[in-house]
Amino acid sequence: xxDVLQTLLATFNALQLQEVELLAACKGNQRxxxxxxxxxxxxxxxxxxxxxxxxxxxxxxxxxxxxxVVNAWLxxxxxxxxxxxxxxxxxxxxxxxxxxxxxxAALL
Numbered sequence: 001x002x003d004v005l006q007t008l009l010a011t012f013n014a015l016q017l018q019e020v021e022l023l024a025a026c027k028g029n030q031r032x033x034x035x036x037x038x039x040x041x042x043x044x045x046x047x048x049x050x051x052x053x054x055x056x057x058x059x060x061x062x063x064x065x066x067x068x069v070v071n072a073w074l075x076x077x078x079x080x081x082x083x084x085x086x087x088x089x090x091x092x093x094x095x096x097x098x099x100x101x102x103x104x105a106a107l108l
Contacts, residue, residue, distance in 0.1 A: 004060055011070070022034060034084070041094065059104060
């Protein structure tokens with residue numbers, strides 16, 4: 001598994017490991033938002049397994065570095081459950097970076 005795919009897996013794992021706690025902290029429509037983002041992260045990771053990334057591509061490396069920063073935050077997302085909108089924003093960042101990586105994989 002390439003470093004980039006490991007980074008994408010870390011995004012999904014961060015959400016998966018904290019799913020129950022984060023869902024419990026959601027209020028109103030945040031639960032539906034979280035569930036949709038979780039599904040996107042899972043779908044994206046599995047879709048990316050079929051893609052090919054070049055670890056020596058500077059743009060791919062930069063996106064992976066940015067995603068690693070977001071993943072480090074997501075790994076401790078349960079500490080921020082008091083502000084689920086902040087958690088959902090970070091998930092959005094991770095998904096956006098993942099989509100950009102997927103676009104790069106399609107071009108390689």
